[in-house]
Amino acid sequence: MKRYEKFAAAIAEKIRSGLLPPGAKVPSVRVASLAYAVSPSTVFQGYYLLEDRGLIQARPRSGYYVRESASRQVDEPQPMQRVSAGTDVGVSDLIYSVLSSLRDPDTVPFGSAFPSPDLYPLPRLARSMAKAVRGMDGGRLSDMTTGHPELRRQIALRYMNSGVRLPMDELVITNGAMEALNLCLQCVTQPGDLVAIEAPAFYACLQVLERLKLKAVEIPMHPRDGVNLAALDDALQRLPIKACWFMSSLQNPLGASMNNDAKAALYTLLEQYQVPLIEDDVYAELYYGTKPPHPVKSLDRSGLVMHCSSFSKSLAPGYRVGWVAGGRFARQIDRLKLMTTISPSLPAQAALADYLQHGGYDRHLHKLRDTLETQQNAMLAAAARYFPKETQVNRPLGGYFLWFEFPQRVDSLKLFELALAQGISITPGPIFSATQQHRHCIRLNCGYRWDKRSEDAMALLGRIIATF
Amino acid sequence: MKRYEKFAAAIAEKIRSGLLPPGAKVPSVRVASLAYAVSPSTVFQGYYLLEDRGLIQARPRSGYYVRESASRQVDEPQPMQRVSAGTDVGVSDLIYSVLSSLRDPDTVPFGSAFPSPDLYPLPRLARSMAKAVRGMDGGRLSDMTTGHPELRRQIALRYMNSGVRLPMDELVITNGAMEALNLCLQCVTQPGDLVAIEAPAFYACLQVLERLKLKAVEIPMHPRDGVNLAALDDALQRLPIKACWFMSSLQNPLGASMNNDAKAALYTLLEQYQVPLIEDDVYAELYYGTKPPHPVKSLDRSGLVMHCSSFSKSLAPGYRVGWVAGGRFARQIDRLKLMTTISPSLPAQAALADYLQHGGYDRHLHKLRDTLETQQNAMLAAAARYFPKETQVNRPLGGYFLWFEFPQRVDSLKLFELALAQGISITPGPIFSATQQHRHCIRLNCGYRWDKRSEDAMALLGRIIATF
Numbered sequence: 001m002k003r004y005e006k007f008a009a010a011i012a013e014k015i016r017s018g019l020l021p022p023g024a025k026v027p028s029v030r031v032a033s034l035a036y037a038v039s040p041s042t043v044f045q046g047y048y049l050l051e052d053r054g055l056i057q058a059r060p061r062s063g064y065y066v067r068e069s070a071s072r073q074v075d076e077p078q079p080m081q082r083v084s085a086g087t088d089v090g091v092s093d094l095i096y097s098v099l100s101s102l103r104d105p106d107t108v109p110f111g112s113a114f115p116s117p118d119l120y121p122l123p124r125l126a127r128s129m130a131k132a133v134r135g136m137d138g139g140r141l142s143d144m145t146t147g148h149p150e151l152r153r154q155i156a157l158r159y160m161n162s163g164v165r166l167p168m169d170e171l172v173i174t175n176g177a178m179e180a181l182n183l184c185l186q187c188v189t190q191p192g193d194l195v196a197i198e199a200p201a202f203y204a205c206l207q208v209l210e211r212l213k214l215k216a217v218e219i220p221m222h223p224r225d226g227v228n229l230a231a232l233d234d235a236l237q238r239l240p241i242k243a244c245w246f247m248s249s250l251q252n253p254l255g256a257s258m259n260n261d262a263k264a265a266l267y268t269l270l271e272q273y274q275v276p277l278i279e280d281d282v283y284a285e286l287y288y289g290t291k292p293p294h295p296v297k298s299l300d301r302s303g304l305v306m307h308c309s310s311f312s313k314s315l316a317p318g319y320r321v322g323w324v325a326g327g328r329f330a331r332q333i334d335r336l337k338l339m340t341t342i343s344p345s346l347p348a349q350a351a352l353a354d355y356l357q358h359g360g361y362d363r364h365l366h367k368l369r370d371t372l373e374t375q376q377n378a379m380l381a382a383a384a385r386y387f388p389k390e391t392q393v394n395r396p397l398g399g400y401f402l403w404f405e406f407p408q409r410v411d412s413l414k415l416f417e418l419a420l421a422q423g424i425s426i427t428p429g430p431i432f433s434a435t436q437q438h439r440h441c442i443r444l445n446c447g448y449r450w451d452k453r454s455e456d457a458m459a460l461l462g463r464i465i466a467t468f
Numbered sequence: 469m470k471r472y473e474k475f476a477a478a479i480a481e482k483i484r485s486g487l488l489p490p491g492a493k494v495p496s497v498r499v500a501s502l503a504y505a506v507s508p509s510t511v512f513q514g515y516y517l518l519e520d521r522g523l524i525q526a527r528p529r530s531g532y533y534v535r536e537s538a539s540r541q542v543d544e545p546q547p548m549q550r551v552s553a554g555t556d557v558g559v560s561d562l563i564y565s566v567l568s569s570l571r572d573p574d575t576v577p578f579g580s581a582f583p584s585p586d587l588y589p590l591p592r593l594a595r596s597m598a599k600a601v602r603g604m605d606g607g608r609l610s611d612m613t614t615g616h617p618e619l620r621r622q623i624a625l626r627y628m629n630s631g632v633r634l635p636m637d638e639l640v641i642t643n644g645a646m647e648a649l650n651l652c653l654q655c656v657t658q659p660g661d662l663v664a665i666e667a668p669a670f671y672a673c674l675q676v677l678e679r680l681k682l683k684a685v686e687i688p689m690h691p692r693d694g695v696n697l698a699a700l701d702d703a704l705q706r707l708p709i710k711a712c713w714f715m716s717s718l719q720n721p722l723g724a725s726m727n728n729d730a731k732a733a734l735y736t737l738l739e740q741y742q743v744p745l746i747e748d749d750v751y752a753e754l755y756y757g758t759k760p761p762h763p764v765k766s767l768d769r770s771g772l773v774m775h776c777s778s779f780s781k782s783l784a785p786g787y788r789v790g791w792v793a794g795g796r797f798a799r800q801i802d803r804l805k806l807m808t809t810i811s812p813s814l815p816a817q818a819a820l821a822d823y824l825q826h827g828g829y830d831r832h833l834h835k836l837r838d839t840l841e842t843q844q845n846a847m848l849a850a851a852a853r854y855f856p857k858e859t860q861v862n863r864p865l866g867g868y869f870l871w872f873e874f875p876q877r878v879d880s881l882k883l884f885e886l887a888l889a890q891g892i893s894i895t896p897g898p899i900f901s902a903t904q905q906h907r908h909c910i911r912l913n914c915g916y917r918w919d920k921r922s923e924d925a926m927a928l929l930g931r932i933i934a935t936f
Contacts, residue, residue: 096803122604129815130598136590136786175643175809182808186679191659207807211654318604318814335564339675340650341643345813346786347597 001366004045007038009290011046012373015055015066016289016397026056026064053370054377067381086194086215086239089206089434098416102425108457111416111425114317115400115447119371121364125316125355132350146334147173147323148349154356155323164298170330172337173323175344177282177310180324182208183333183340184278184306185243187326189214193242196235198227200403200432200441202252202280205245209434216434217241223394223403226251226258229265236273243276249293250283253432253443254403255396257293267299276329279307282322285314285365287398288373303328311352314365319348372400378450379458386462400447405440410468412442418464424457469834472513475506479514480841481757483523483534484865494524494532521838522845535849554662554683554707557674557902566884570893576925579884579893582785583868583915587839589832593784593823600818614802615641615791616817622824623791632766638798640805641791643812645750645778648792650676651801651808652746652774653711655794657682661710664703666695668900668909670720670748673713677902684902685709691862691871694719694726697733704741711744717761718751721900721911722871723864725761735767744797745773750790753782753833755866756841771796779820782833787816839917840868846918847926854930868915873908878936880910886932892925 001009011032014020027035032043047064050056056064102112109116146152152171159166174180181204189195191213197205199218209216217235220228227246235241248266249257258266270277281295297307306329310322321344326333337343355361376395379402383393392405406412412428419426427445429438448454469477479500482488495503500511515532518524524532570579577584614620620639627634642648649672657663659681665673667686677684685703688696695714703709716734717725726734738745749763765775774797778790789812794801805811823829844863847870851861860873874880880896887894895913897906916922 092803092807099806117605123602126598126601126604129601130594133594133597133819134591136594137585175812178807179809204807211804211807318811320809320811320813335560336679338567339560339646339672339679341647341788341809343786343788344643345788345816347816347819348813351601351815 003038004042004049007032007036007042008046008049010036011050012053012055013289013291020066022066022068024066025062026050026066028063053374054381055373067377068384086217087434089210089214089216092207092210095203095207095431098427098431101416101420106423107420108424108453109448110444110457110461111427112445112447113427115313115372115445116449117317118449119368119447120315120317121355121359124359125319125351128354128359129347129351132354133347136347136350147171147343148346148353151321151349151353151356154353158356159325162292162298163294164325166325170325170327171323172326172330172334173321173344173349174310174337175322175341176312176320177280177308177322178204179337179341179344180306180308180310180322180333181205181245181278181280182212183336184308184324184326184329185209185212185214185245186336187306187329187332188243188276188278190242194239196232196241196244196246196275197434198246198251199434200253200429200438201245201434202247203431205280206432206434218434221251221254221256223254224256225262226254226256227262227266229262229269232266233269236269236275241273241275243278244270245278245280246296247280247283248296249281250286250396250399252283252399253401253427253429255394255399255401257397260294263294263296264299267296267305270296270304271302274304276327277305279305281307281309282313283399284309286369286372286400288369288376289397293397297325300327306333314368315355315361316348316352319352320344321348321352369398372398372447375400375446375448375450376402378454379444379446382455382458386459388462388465400445402444402446404442404444406442406465406468408440410440410465412439415442415461415464415468419461422460422464424461426461471506472510472517475500475504475510476514476517477758478504479518480521480523481759484757488534490534490536492534493530494518494534496531521842522849523841535845536852554685555902557678557682557684560675560678563671563675563899566895566899569884569888574891575888576892576921577916578912578925578929579895580913580915581895583781583840583913584917585785586917587836587915588783588785589823589827592827592832593787593819596822596827597815597819600822601815604815604818615639615811616814616821619789619817619821619824622821626824627793630760630766631762632793634793638793638795639791640794640798640802641789641812641817642776642778642805643790643809644780644788645748645776645790646672647805647809647812648774648776648778648790648801649673649713649746649748650680651804652776652792652794652797653677653680653682653713654804655774655797655800656711656744656746658710662707664700664709664712664714664743665902666714666719667902668721668897668906669713669902670715671899673748674900674902686902689719689722689724691722691724693730694722694724695730695734697730697737700734701737704737704743709741709743711746712738713746713748714764715748715751716764717749718754718864718867720751720867721869721895723862723867723869725865728762731762731764732767735764735773738764738772739770742772744795747773747775749775749777750781751867752777754837754840754868756837756844757865761865765793765795768795774801782836783823783829784816784820787820788812789816789820837866840866840915843868843914843916843918844870846922847912847914850923850926854927856930856933859933868913870912870914872910872912874910874933874936876908878908878933880907883910883929883932883936887929890928890932892929894929 029043033040196217297305307325416428427443429441430436497511664685765773775793884896895911897909898904
């Protein structure tokens with residue numbers, strides 16, 4: 001990282017943490033130059049970068065200020081009623097109609113679940129792939145079930161570097177995180193069992209519960225801080241919950257992240273009730289700034305946490321390579337996999353192993369994080385311009401989703417239809433809920449390069465919303 | 469195919485079909501030359517080829533004869549007792565201890581489930597892969613759920629060329645056939661349901677039933693002709709069977725193939741009882757000679773057959789690309805896949821699409837079939853030399869498995885331990901049975917190049933068997 005980038009990162013951190021609140025003046029060039037022991041030109045370069053990313057804006061003859069536009073915070077929603085028993089899940093039809101709407105490449109992809117494929121180093125990955133398959137001999141193929149050894153080693157190394165010590169044999173390579181999550185859930189539940197999930201939750205979580213005939217106990221979320229632990233404690237006490245499935249960092253769809261204290265408290269609950277956690281951590285690498293979030297897995301003394309992740313969001317969509325650090329359930333997960341898909345594609349595993357060793361993954365991630373933060377700011381700014389005054393929006397510390405809450409009169413399912421007719425896809429709130437809540441909410445994807453088309457689409461969305 | 473190869477194929481066909489029984493003299497050079505309108509030297513070349521493959525042998529001053537060694541036929545086993553109710557399956561532990569025994573690369577791989585990786589065009593596939601990933605753009609990645617369009621087209625074309633007309637949207641690309649089989653079974657059953665399977669059956673079939681809490685109704689097999697249809701009819705009449713899972717051609721482990729009449733009769737039963745068939749057809753491309761077997765799917769007027777296959781045995785082990793032609797269940801299968809693994813690895817799909825177009829798949833298959841037939845004959849000849857007289861063995865019309873029945877005193881689980889201690893893996897019979905039958909049987913893999921080590925291993929196996 002260059003000096004001005006480091007300086008910019010430090011200021012950005014202060015904005016994110018609230019030390020520099022919206023509307024606050026950022027330090028003058030002279031003050032910053034002294035305080036951070038950098039040259040004035042470094043400060044200028046840093047402020048240009050932050051301006052470019054939409055974090056600060058210049059006011060003529062006055063200096064730089066933290067942008068107001070991005071600052072609106074969603075109020076904490078009313079805690080949901082206590083769930084007296086698990087809810088049967090049945091949202092699949094709605095989800096499929098939304099998903100199939102996304103297949104038209106001419107649609108503005110605000111409803112997409114993936115960032116723009118342009119953000120990934122596909123040509124560099126192609127080189128790794130070509131090299132990997134050239135070197136692939138027969139021997140490799142015959143023992144494929146345990147996963148590519150070098151890929152396993154590289155993943156274990158990344159855990160170690162982020163402070164999580166992991167015995168290699170806890171790692172099971174899977175067909176993306178989705179398979180990992182499925183296998184984990186099957187390991188610790190039987191049809192009819194109760195599973196604690198977030199409300200709102202990642203819609204695939206709802207689908208998987210529906211498929212496995214599990215019942216959802218929806219735990220209310222704080223839109224910034226994540227799972228409401230008091231509600232979880234209460235639910236664990238009253239109900240025979242067999243597993244929790246949470247995204248502790250950069251939750252989809254809210255973008256919420258639990259802080260370290262909350263994660264520790266969550267782990268204490270897990271140990272107290274001896275309930276395993278399926279930690280879906282696929283967005284972990286997409287944090288903004290320089291401080292990676294710690295997964296609950298990092299606290300796992302007794303093997304209760306199954307930590308699932310993948311390269312699909314951070315590096316190689318379409319390669320379908322994920323993994324789970326399965327704790328005490330690892331062997332069982334590995335066996336289940338052998339009965340369902342046997343192993344993920346070996347060329348993809350070999351290519352990623354090569355890329356992780358030689359491709360410059362951390363450099364790519366650094367750039368990706370910056371790009372996503374810039375785009376988030378652009379979308380927030382556009383929302384401030386075009387969406388109704390009462391709109392509420394969170395400001396996630398990473399990822400590429402924004403969760404908008406509109407006044408209750410706005411029907412997101414209708415909005416979905418109207419917007420789609422105008423060539424804009426969005427994700428309506430109810431598909432994130434086993435009980436079809438969040439009807440006045442939508443999730444938008446800011447993972448695509450911001451341009452005039454995006455700007456126009458936001459303006460058009462704003463006009464449609466105003467008709468409700 | 470060269471002229472002498474065509475001639476040899478015609479003679480081989482007669483041997484396989486029994487028109488030229490074991491011990492019979494094959495036509496003299498003069499007669500064959502006239503009958504097939506080829507030159508005497510073509511006949512000579514053809515007979516050399518057949519001798520090389522172990523189908524015929526020369527007797528000094530007398531000419532060529534169909535080999536006796538390969539001719540021993542297994543008697544039809546006693547039909548099993550009728551299954552009064554489904555059997556809970558619980559073989560996984562045994563299967564895992566057998567599978568993990570195969571991981572040592574120094575072990576003679578008679579117990580392996582795969583042929584030698586040397587038999588596959590890995591360098592040519594690597595070229596297709598390098599080309600495919602170079603050309604892979606972002607757009608491709610965003611709509612990956614339905615499978616790679618060109619790969620789907622190529623697979624549909626191969627169906628069409630073999631006489632099976634298939635609407636493209638019946639095709640679901642999966643992570644190998646194993647995922648396809650799992651998805652099909654989940655589509656048409658609930659935990660506790662009865663499923664008709666073969667006895668003996670592919671062990672993964674037993675594992676999957678165990679995992680999904682289904683009950684097995686074991687239908688007795690004829691070792692050459694496949695499923696006993698009278699027993700099946702009886703079972704369908706008496707029991708609420710929800711699905712059949714059969715390998716109609718080159719069944720694993722017996723190598724049995726139903727003939728076309730039997731397949732037609734099976735389809736009539738399916739329609740009569742309206743029971744869907746999951747047709748596991750992964751060995752279909754490995755038939756010897758020139759006449760491909762027809763799947764039951766080719767008779768499917770009403771969408772009752774889910775035809776599962778893959779490239780894992782015929783072209784690209786480790787790539788993990790399979791598919792199902794799902795009949796009336798295709799959409800449901802596709803949805804289930806979206807909830808479990810989303811999609812198979814895209815680079816693998818793209819590479820195979822390129823290879824199928826430009827790689828010379830049929831040329832490769834032709835060579836592969838010949839190699840496997842040669843190796844089967846070599847193993848049969850060795851078995852005749854080294855195994856006890858009472859040994860019975862079938863002569864499958866393709867593939868790379870041989871199923872040996874020894875006298876009842878031979879305990880294949882003990883044999884497995886003793887052989888492994890000597891560095892030879894085998895697959896003991898009971899892992900192919902929900903009720904732990906076939907204790908005196910083993911499956912051997914003849915998919916590896918035959919050499920002195922294989923010959924010695926057969927001799928050693930013979931000596932161990934003699935100690936029982």
